[in-house]
Amino acid sequence: MTTGPPAPRRAAVLGAPIRHSLSPVLHRAAYAELGLTHWTYDAYEIDEAALADFVGGLDASWAGLSLTMPLKRAIRPLLDEIAAVARDVDAVNTVVFTADGRRVGDNTDVPGLVAALRERGVTRVESAAVLGAGATATSALAAxxxxxxxxVRVYVRGEDRAREMRVAGERLGVVVDARPWTEAAEALRAPLVVATTPKGAVDHLAIDLPAEPGVLFDVVYDPWPTALANAWDRAGGAVVGGLDLLVHQAVLQVALMTGRPGPLAAMRAAGEAALAGRP
Structure with missing residues (x-):
């Protein structure tokens, strides 16, 4: 009895905008390294209004989805099950389609953050500071x-965001000390600083570094290094970058979707090459 080639399997990243996403580069590199020639991974520009129709039209060849903004919360009503970590941070960045047709939501940002820190030898610190609010900051709190x-001291703009982060901290079991953004420079004295803000938002802090900085985790990956990361490195501090997070969370997504361990080295090399080729 002969068997034909394996049935095609599909996955993709959804979001808006999606043009600059590195997810296809990372996942395709994983498939190539793992010999999964029947797997494909694409990017689709999908906003909240189009999400339900897109997900409803997927057939049995689909294995999973990666989700970026603004879909990490919009996807929840379309799911049959949500993993505990995704419920904790109120954000789903991964959907896995099971063999029996269920849609299971998960979050790989949180364990990806932890894995990226551990790779650089950061397993325990006395205290930490988070710059910014929103979904990534909440994932940082969970990590x-x-x-x-x-x-955890959290530096935010406005009382509404401060209140949101305190509520998130209560839900996650983390004591949040919310501080105004005007005091953000004092965050740099923490043993671990997690910058969750968009590119350029913390560039001005590069002139305020302490004499002996600790560890900076800057979630921006393009452009890299950021002004803060560059100054931090020159001052002798340890720096973890946004590409580290992106790769580690994608490694976990590959494992969830394919059942095979994601090849970290191959995926990182592909991501570095892609970023190096951008203007």
């Missing part, structure tokens, strides 16, 4: 549950 026992 910091495994990294620090102390309160």
């Amino acid at each position: 910091l549950r495994d990294v620090t026992d102390g309160p």
Whole structure:
């Protein structure tokens, strides 16, 4: 009895805008390294209004989806099950389609953050500071549950965002000390600083570094290095970048979707090459 080639399997990243996403580069590199020649991974420009129709039209060849903004919360009503970590941070960045047709939402940003820190030798710190609010900052709070026992200082613009981060901290079991953005320079004295802001938002802090900086985790990956990351490195501090996070969370997505461990080295090399080729 002869068997034909394996049935095609599909995955993709959805979001708006999606043009600059590195996810296709990372996932395709994983498939090539793993010999999964029947797997494809694409990018689709999908906003909240189009999400339900897109997901409803997927056939049995689909294995999973990666989700970026603004879909990490919009996807929830379309799911049959949501993993605990995704519920904790109120954000789904991964959907896996099971053999019995269920849609399971998960979040690889949180364990990806932890894995990226551990790769650089950061397993425990006395305290930490987070710059910014929103979904990435909330994921950082969830990750910091495994990294620090102390309160986390969060620097935000406005009382509404401060309140949101305190509520998130209560939900996650993390004591959040919310501070105004005007005091952000003091965050740099923490043993671990996680910058979750968009590119350029913390460039002005590059002149405020302490004499002996600790660890900076800057989630921006393009352009890299950021002004803050560059100054931090020159001052002798340890720097973890946005590409580290992106690769580690994608490694976990590959494992969830394919059932095979994601090849970290091959995926990182592909991401570095892609970024090096951008203007």
